[in-house]
Structure formats: structure tokens, C-alpha cells
Amino acid sequence: MQHFCKQELLFGKLLCKTKPVNQQPVRFTRKPRWLPRAPSKMFRVPVRPKISTEERNELFQLFTTYRTSMKSIKKQLEYELETSYTGQEVLQEIANKEEALWKKCLEINDNWNAEVALARDERLAIEREAQRKLILAQLIEKEEEKKKQLEAIEEIVRLEKEKSKSYITVENIDQAIDKALDNIVNYKYAIDVAGNIYYNNELEKQTTETGKQQQQVKVVN
Amino acid sequence: MSVKLIGRTSNLYGKTLWEIIGNLRDAGIGRLITRNSYNRYDEPCFFRVLSVEPTAQIENKLRKVIVHVEKIFRGKHYKEPVEIYRVSYKPDYRLIPKDEEQLWWDRLANCKPREKVVPGSIELPPLMRLVLERDNKEFSPTLPLIIRSGRDNVAQSDVTKIVPYGPSFFKNQQSS
Known part of the structure; x- marks a missing residue:
């Protein structure tokens, strides 16, 4: 019935049927638990079931039997499950x-x-x-x-x-000394702008070597 | 003026424990009290009051009281004293008059202890047997029955006895 209602609603939506015919919801017609008692049932006292002693004993026996059997069957199945592991x-x-x-x-x-x-x-x-x-x-x-x-x-x-x-050794030191004494070179002189060399503030004519030096100096200047 | 009861009926009839205890001298210590709902048993069931405590310090329930009692249930004298607190509000208690007390003790002395012997095992249920045979498993043809062994359970299982699987295998063995 509930399924039917769902289908109806679905097709109603699909076919733009606003009012489906003969629709009667079943599930949601019950009163929720939190609502108070219906006014029509406000003073109703439910009749208690009257069970005879024999029937009560019979039911007790049946339930006891059922419970005990089920317990032993459960135990057996548990044991089998456990042994399977x-x-x-x-x-x-x-x-x-x-x-x-x-x-x-x-x-x-x-x-x-x-x-x-x-x-x-x-x-x-x-x-x-x-x-x-x-x-x-x-x-x-x-x-x-x-x-x-x-x-x-x-x-x-x-x-x-x-x-x-050309090294000076013990053998030729005398010759070297002699040579040095023979050729004394005086480097204490001054030079003017023209390249002339002055010894002791006097202009002196130099030897050929000095002339060469002068020429060099001139080139430099 | 007759009282007209309306509404739902109850199984309980009698007084709450405090209604009885509060009216007695020395808070009823030493007196015998029984419950009306225990009338369903043939064996005597009653309490002997040992001590009484108020409950005002615990909770604001006027109908409740803490009572320590010796309990005799279905002809069996409990070794340990029992505390009645949670069920003391039930209007189910009844004071045993002093001249009847000896009668109750005599009933207890003359009461024969409850005995119940039940079979130790049942045959396998048919479907279970079929399944086991289908799977070619080795199985024992009987299932051992597990009997409750609580404080108030007296049933003893007879290991030698095997009964067929059925709804009423306890029926003929009951002796209480």
C-alpha cells in the first residue's frame, strides 16, 4: 500500500496530477507517541486479559521449553563457529x-x-x-x-x-777588482729639461756613452 | 459511603512498606511481613525485619524506606539478609499478626524442599540434523540442555535421560 502511494505520488508529479484519486496513506496516519491521547479515547480503560491458571502454566511450560532448547542450539552453533576458527x-x-x-x-x-x-x-x-x-x-x-x-x-x-x-770567483776576483777600478761609473748627476747632464752643478761634456744616454733622455722627454 | 474505583486495575493490593513499618513500635523490628503477590506460591514466603533506615537523606520519596530483612522465599531461607529499598513503595505488603507468626514458621518447617529433575539432553532438531547430514559432518545425535542455576532455580538435570525434540519435554518431569 505504501509502495502504491509512492508510485501514485510519483506519477501525480510527473503527469501534473495534483489530486490523486483514492490515495490513502497507511504509514503516517497513526498518532505519534508524543501526542496525548485522542479525546474520544480519553476515559477508555483497557480490559485486562483474563488468563486461566492452566493456560498460564501451559504457556510457562512452552516458553521454558523453547528458551532452554534455543539456548542449547545457540551454544552448539557457537561451539561449531568457534571450532571453525x-x-x-x-x-x-x-x-x-x-x-x-x-x-x-x-x-x-x-x-x-x-x-x-x-x-x-x-x-x-x-x-x-x-x-x-x-x-x-x-x-x-x-x-x-x-x-x-x-x-x-x-x-x-x-x-x-x-x-x-761570468761569475766572480776566487781565481778571477783580482781581475774583476781591477776592471771595476778601471771603469768607474758616476751616477750622481742631474738632468735638465733639455736632457743635459750636470755633475756638481756644472755642465760637462760626456763621453760617447753619455751622449747616447742624453739622446735617450731626450727621447723620453 | 462505598468507594468506587475507576481507572486501570492493578495486581497489587495491600500497603506500602512504610505504611506498615511506620505504625509499629520500634519500627517493627522482629516482625514478619509478607507480600500479597507471593500468594501464588504454595511454599511460605515472608520477611523478618532486621533494621529500618529512613530515606530522607537519599531522595525525597515519602513512600520509600530502606529495610533489611531475612528473606524466606518458597520455603528457602536465604543466608544473607536482603535490602528492600527499590520496591518498598509498592502497595503489596501485608503484616503478619503476632498470633499467626508461629503458624508461618511451622509452615516453613513442614515445607518439603522443591525438587525438579529435567532431562540432560534432547535429540537434535530435525532441520539441524538434515543440515548436518547434508554437509557430511560428524555430529552427536543429542544436544546438551543448559539449565539455569541461579539463586532461586532448583532444577537439576538428569544426564542419563534423553528426550525427543518437542514442545513439552519438561511437562511430565515437573514435580513441584
Whole structure:
């Protein structure tokens, strides 16, 4: 009936039927619990059921029987349910399943490890080769650098050897002193704007070397 | 002027506990009180008042009172005293007159203890048996019955006895 009412309302809405015919809601016609008693039933006293002693005893027996039987059936079903979770065979089966699963997991792990080991060996070999090449290149570079350094040192030594021919030693110190005494050079002079050199506030004609110096000074000025 | 009762009827008739206790000397300690609703039992059921306490400090209920009693229920003397507080407002109590007290004690002494032997197990219900047979499970053909073992339950189960599943397997075994 309720379903029918719903349908009616739905079709009423769809077909713009504002007043469905013969609609009688069933569910929501009852008085809610929180409303007071209907005025027409205000002073009504409900008649108490009269149950005879025999019938009462019979009902008591029936209910007792029913309750006790149901209790034992429930207990039995609970026991069966419990054994289906915690029985010895069930536990053994669960343990076997777990063992198989564990074995499978181990196998997968081993396979994976082997795969990874193969890949790692390849990678390590490549890396080792690259490292070897790098070290070789570095060795060559170092050797070349060393050679260059040696050459540079050789050059310095050669130059120094050439220079050492003009060194003043114990043997030729007297000659050097004599030479120095023979060619005294006086650098204590002044220069004017024209480039003339003055010794002791006097203009003096210089030697050829001095003339060259003068020319240089003039160029500078 | 006769009293005309209107409205719903009640199973209770008698006085509240305080109506009885409040009118007695020494608050009725030592007196016997019974409940009218216990008349349904053949065995004697009554209380012997041990102590009375007011309830004004607890709640404002004029009809209630706290009474500690020795309880005798269906011919069985309780070992521990019982407190009557929550049901003390019920107009169900009746004072046993002093000249009848000995009669009640004699009834208690002459009362034979209740006995009830019930079968220990029943056969399997038919549908349950069918389901178990369908599933090829091993099952015992009987279900053990669980008997209530409360303070007032006297039923004893006879383990050797097996009865068929049915609505009235307790009927013939009742002896009380």
C-alpha cells in the first residue's frame, strides 16, 4: 500500500496530477507517541486479559521449553563457529598455508637476488673498466707533466751554467777588482729639461756613452 | 459511603512498606511481613525485619524506606539478609499478626524442599540434523540442555535421560 502511494505520488508529479484519486496513506496516519491521547479515547480503560491458571502454566511450560532448547542450539552453533576458527585441523591448515606462502616468498626473493646479482656484476665490470681507463689517462698526464717540469729545470740549469762563466770567483776576483777600478761609473748627476747632464752643478761634456744616454733622455722627454 | 474505583486495575493490593513499618513500635523490628503477590506460591514466603533506615537523606520519596530483612522465599531461607529499598513503595505488603507468626514458621518447617529433575539432553532438531547430514559432518545425535542455576532455580538435570525434540519435554518431569 505504501509502495502504491509512492508510485501514485510519483506519477501525480510527473503527469501534473495534483489530486490523486483514492490515495490513502497507511504509514503516517497513526498518532505519534508524543501526542496525548485522542479525546474520544480519553476515559477508555483497557480490559485486562483474563488468563486461566492452566493456560498460564501451559504457556510457562512452552516458553521454558523453547528458551532452554534455543539456548542449547545457540551454544552448539557457537561451539561449531568457534571450532571453525580455532579447531586443531583448521589451525593446521592455516599453518600449512602460511608455510607454503613463506616458501613461495623465499623463492621469489632468491630469484630476485640472482637477477640483481647479475645486473650488479655487469655494472661493476663496466665501472671497473672506466676506472682503469681513467687511472691510465691520469698516469700518462702525470708523466708528461713530470717530463715538462724536468725540461724546465734543465733549461734553468743550462742558463745558470751559461751565466756561471761570468761569475766572480776566487781565481778571477783580482781581475774583476781591477776592471771595476778601471771603469768607474758616476751616477750622481742631474738632468735638465733639455736632457743635459750636470755633475756638481756644472755642465760637462760626456763621453760617447753619455751622449747616447742624453739622446735617450731626450727621447723620453 | 462505598468507594468506587475507576481507572486501570492493578495486581497489587495491600500497603506500602512504610505504611506498615511506620505504625509499629520500634519500627517493627522482629516482625514478619509478607507480600500479597507471593500468594501464588504454595511454599511460605515472608520477611523478618532486621533494621529500618529512613530515606530522607537519599531522595525525597515519602513512600520509600530502606529495610533489611531475612528473606524466606518458597520455603528457602536465604543466608544473607536482603535490602528492600527499590520496591518498598509498592502497595503489596501485608503484616503478619503476632498470633499467626508461629503458624508461618511451622509452615516453613513442614515445607518439603522443591525438587525438579529435567532431562540432560534432547535429540537434535530435525532441520539441524538434515543440515548436518547434508554437509557430511560428524555430529552427536543429542544436544546438551543448559539449565539455569541461579539463586532461586532448583532444577537439576538428569544426564542419563534423553528426550525427543518437542514442545513439552519438561511437562511430565515437573514435580513441584
